[in-house]
Amino acid sequence: MTPLPLLSILLTPLIILALATLLTWVERRLLGLWQDRYGPNRVGPGGLFQAVADGIKLLFKQDWIPPFADRGVFVLAPVIGMMTVLMSFAVIPVTALSGIAGNLNVGLLFVLAMMGLGVYAVVLAGWASNSKYALLGGMRAAAQMISYEVFMGISLLGVVMTAGSFSLYDIVTAQTRMWFVIPQCVGLIVFLLAGIAETHRLPFDLPEGENELGAGFHTEYSGMKFGMFFIAEYAGIVLISALVTTLWLGGWQGPVLPGIVWFALKTGAVVVLFILLRAALPRLRYDQLMALGWKVLLPLSLLNVTATGTVLMLRSAG
Amino acid sequence: MLDTLRTLMLTFLHAFQRRVTVQYPEEQPYLPPRYRGRIILSRDPDGEERCVSCNLCAVACPVDCISLQKAEQDGRWYPEYFRINFSRCIFCGFCEEACPTYAIQLTPDFEMSEYARPNLVYEKDDLLISGTGKYPDYSFWRVAGVPIPGKERGESAHERPPVDLHSLLP
Numbered sequence: 386m387t388p389l390p391l392l393s394i395l396l397t398p399l400i401i402l403a404l405a406t407l408l409t410w411v412e413r414r415l416l417g418l419w420q421d422r423y424g425p426n427r428v429g430p431g432g433l434f435q436a437v438a439d440g441i442k443l444l445f446k447q448d449w450i451p452p453f454a455d456r457g458v459f460v461l462a463p464v465i466g467m468m469t470v471l472m473s474f475a476v477i478p479v480t481a482l483s484g485i486a487g488n489l490n491v492g493l494l495f496v497l498a499m500m501g502l503g504v505y506a507v508v509l510a511g512w513a514s515n516s517k518y519a520l521l522g523g524m525r526a527a528a529q530m531i532s533y534e535v536f537m538g539i540s541l542l543g544v545v546m547t548a549g550s551f552s553l554y555d556i557v558t559a560q561t562r563m564w565f566v567i568p569q570c571v572g573l574i575v576f577l578l579a580g581i582a583e584t585h586r587l588p589f590d591l592p593e594g595e596n597e598l599g600a601g602f603h604t605e606y607s608g609m610k611f612g613m614f615f616i617a618e619y620a621g622i623v624l625i626s627a628l629v630t631t632l633w634l635g636g637w638q639g640p641v642l643p644g645i646v647w648f649a650l651k652t653g654a655v656v657v658l659f660i661l662l663r664a665a666l667p668r669l670r671y672d673q674l675m676a677l678g679w680k681v682l683l684p685l686s687l688l689n690v691t692a693t694g695t696v697l698m699l700r701s702a703g
Numbered sequence: 704m705l706d707t708l709r710t711l712m713l714t715f716l717h718a719f720q721r722r723v724t725v726q727y728p729e730e731q732p733y734l735p736p737r738y739r740g741r742i743i744l745s746r747d748p749d750g751e752e753r754c755v756s757c758n759l760c761a762v763a764c765p766v767d768c769i770s771l772q773k774a775e776q777d778g779r780w781y782p783e784y785f786r787i788n789f790s791r792c793i794f795c796g797f798c799e800e801a802c803p804t805y806a807i808q809l810t811p812d813f814e815m816s817e818y819a820r821p822n823l824v825y826e827k828d829d830l831l832i833s834g835t836g837k838y839p840d841y842s843f844w845r846v847a848g849v850p851i852p853g854k855e856r857g858e859s860a861h862e863r864p865p866v867d868l869h870s871l872l873p
Contacts, residue, residue, distance in 0.1 A: 419717045422724045665714035666707065 398471050405619035410436040412619075412660050419664040440612070448608035451514070458513035463606070463613035466506030470620045473499040477627045478554045480637045480644040492553040493545065496628065497538055500583055504530045506617070507585070507592055507602045514605035522601025525671065526592035529582055532678045533589075537579035539686040543572040543693040544632045557636030564635040571689040573633045575682050577658075580625035582678070584618055586659060588666040591674060626655035734811035736837070739796045741812045742787055744827065745805065745836035752831065753806035753843060756782040760798035760807050768792045778851045779844065785827040790820055804843040808836040 410425060410433060417424025425435035450459055476492035489495060504527065511523015545551060547568060548559035566573055582589040593601035603614045630636060630651040637644030669677070725732045734740070747753050756773040757780075768791035774783035798807050817823050835841070850856045857864035
């Protein structure tokens, strides 16, 4: 538990939202860098306030609910999307001291549950919009996220087995001698891919595929409701990166620098990897996505669990 | 799989390459002399207007953005008014090609933004420049066989004196 639980409960969402907003700018600058151009560099130092300008623009846009939409669900969907992502951060141990919910003994399961609920945001948004493209996007999202959820969980099993705990805090402390990235690299790769699919980022952004679905599940959204989906997506990237850091890269552990700096550095590196993937790779076709998920990644993660289990058994026996 | 990693690597290496963007207002791009930008009306080497208001530019203009009216003074033709509506102009350069006296020319300048649309209608005062533009030596009235004050018939460049029809001499 942190020293001031109420304060951290209030502050953490704000910090995460600010980070996610900042990330929109970081992504655009990095994409620019990798595409031999600049990206937004006019507003503020290095274009830093571009994110603020975009936020203000979104706030002043007409918040339109189409007359054919299912009002209640339409409004609820972005809230769910935002909430589930923010809730997940509660159990992330940023340093040895913090984590709002403290050392929750089922922390990892909590995160997985929240991500599972996050699917509803996309599916309900697609359904409530009552329009063809949104529905197609929502359906794609449902199929994609449910199938990737399966081995996302399984890919985490290796880590859980090695650490012997579901608590994220315990998993980090179990990496004192060696980060799990070495023994559990297969799990990391599978989790990363599943994480990209989960946050529906390129190259797995089929639910929103601009060129065939308009904007997919959030076609009908505008103004701040769209903004919430947008920010939730970026917060999702931070979440997945923070999880990768916690589960594979040793969390806050590292020499010399304080824990929080190490955590930020590692998370930042994974975020940059996310953006690099977007900069480099084209979107998969839908059948390729499904084939990759069910035919490659699921068997791979099962193999990983089997191998980890065998090694652990042999070690405890010997 | 390896292809994907190679793609990632190559994309990442682009971080160390020069950016192609020209940071425009601070950094001006090079515009070649024959760039088709803002239209001007040039003067001949004597400092007189080159335009003889033949209307060929207005005829050639595909969007009809040129409007002019002929006036005459001492045998010389000149435009009474000459108006280009730059909100219609497509900078095709046909007017320059049509002009028989090199009067109308396109220049390497495109910074002509305005807040009010009527300000894009340029009058003769806005179009006329004090120089000769791309053709420093050409003067229509020096080569044309038209008598003007200070130059009688037969005194133009490459022109022989007129034949005296009433004389019997060869």
